[in-house]
Amino acid sequence: xxxxxxxxxxxxxxxxxxxxxxxxxxxxxxxxxxxxxxxxxxxxxxxxxxxxxxxxxxxxxxxxxxxxxxxxxxxxxxxxxxxxxxxxxxxxxxxxxxxxxxxxxxxxxxxxxxxxxxxxxxxxxxxxxxxxxxxxxxxxxxxxxxxxxxxxxxxxxxxxxxxxxxxxxxxxxxxxxxxxxxxxxxxxxxxxxxxxxxxxxxxxxxxxxxxxxxxxxxxxx
Amino acid sequence: xxxxxxxxxxxxxxxxxxxxxxxxxxxxxxxxxxxxxxxxxxxxxxxxxxxxxxxxxxxxxxxxxxxxxxxxxxxxxxxxxxxxxxxxxxxxxxxxxxxxxxxxxxxxxxxxxxxxxxxxxxxxxxxxxxxxxxxxxxxxxxxxxxxxxxxxxxxxxxxxxxxxxxxxxxxxxxxxxxxxxxxxxxxxxxxxxxxxxxxxxxxxxxxxxxxxxxxxxxxxx
Numbered sequence: 001x002x003x004x005x006x007x008x009x010x011x012x013x014x015x016x017x018x019x020x021x022x023x024x025x026x027x028x029x030x031x032x033x034x035x036x037x038x039x040x041x042x043x044x045x046x047x048x049x050x051x052x053x054x055x056x057x058x059x060x061x062x063x064x065x066x067x068x069x070x071x072x073x074x075x076x077x078x079x080x081x082x083x084x085x086x087x088x089x090x091x092x093x094x095x096x097x098x099x100x101x102x103x104x105x106x107x108x109x110x111x112x113x114x115x116x117x118x119x120x121x122x123x124x125x126x127x128x129x130x131x132x133x134x135x136x137x138x139x140x141x142x143x144x145x146x147x148x149x150x151x152x153x154x155x156x157x158x159x160x161x162x163x164x165x166x167x168x169x170x171x172x173x174x175x176x177x178x179x180x181x182x183x184x185x186x187x188x189x190x191x192x193x194x195x196x197x198x199x200x201x202x203x204x205x206x207x208x209x210x211x212x213x214x215x216x217x218x219x220x221x
Numbered sequence: 222x223x224x225x226x227x228x229x230x231x232x233x234x235x236x237x238x239x240x241x242x243x244x245x246x247x248x249x250x251x252x253x254x255x256x257x258x259x260x261x262x263x264x265x266x267x268x269x270x271x272x273x274x275x276x277x278x279x280x281x282x283x284x285x286x287x288x289x290x291x292x293x294x295x296x297x298x299x300x301x302x303x304x305x306x307x308x309x310x311x312x313x314x315x316x317x318x319x320x321x322x323x324x325x326x327x328x329x330x331x332x333x334x335x336x337x338x339x340x341x342x343x344x345x346x347x348x349x350x351x352x353x354x355x356x357x358x359x360x361x362x363x364x365x366x367x368x369x370x371x372x373x374x375x376x377x378x379x380x381x382x383x384x385x386x387x388x389x390x391x392x393x394x395x396x397x398x399x400x401x402x403x404x405x406x407x408x409x410x411x412x413x414x415x416x417x418x419x420x421x422x423x424x425x426x427x428x429x430x431x432x433x434x435x436x437x438x439x440x441x442x
Binding site: 059067077172176 | 277280283287288291293297298304305308309383390391392393394395397398401405408419426
């Protein structure tokens, strides 16, 4: 059992590792846009395979632990949720790649106006990722509820950003290509925040222990 | 073992059920846009909770089966893959809901242009969902490589839609809010196709049995 505890601990480390790689990808992709640094954007795109590889690695480890250790109740739920969370994290990585791609395109055009909403969204989103994973590995506190609340802030900023850009587009149709790409970046961040919200919801669900009721008696059903 | 076989059969049915609900949501959301039928769009939004409920049910059932039946190798991978697949399906449902929301907004404005590429994208996407799930439940008799290939078609259509809309926006800035919304619908469909591609990739991964090699289970072959 001590081995299993160590294995679970190592798994938690891996999930946090994946989370910090995703956070770095979000941060760097938005920095590459704000600082107009396309090399940094290329770096985000190149490093995405590391996120993909770690996702697969964690999934394999979860299946191995389920098969080998035959965990019950809480540990089993932890492992199955870990497998679901990695999907969200991997998709956040893909979205950071999308941001980096748009950044490379946008960096080739003159700057429309300074980025204000997008860095703010990126900041909130990174914290949402960190807090949702913290709640997952350390146990459910108020954190996942805060993550869910902050999703509204990100949604509001997406709408604000969209409206500002539409106003500019109507004034000057020549900027449409650039402005639409900027609305995409905001959308990508909004979706990253949605993924963090999904993780937070799963964590709440996991610690509420609904599933436990069904596995109480092995002879049941 | 027969009970377990029946349970696995029932699980397959449920995965197909959620798949058909998702297909219907995609079809109806796009139909509500093309036929300017906002009542249908509202139905898609109302029905989304059924998809969410079935997602949770499938997850609970998978966890119950793992705990109770302690499946090995092929069955275990099938069940863990099912849990990951439902996440993608549930997200597709959310995206169909997003399409329905945009449809309601767009239906209040005069129609910008006839919808040609979007219904085509919806058609391909529905097929991708169906084929990826078919491959999953049929247990590796048919590999969903076609699904992955078709994702490129959807990507190309999305780019085509976007370019066409840019043309409209540049010509007449008054079209910007509508055109941007239509471009979002196209993006949502592209993301649904991405989720179907994820499922196809997971099915191939499951069938190729890579995970089995890493398992050090004594009674395994």
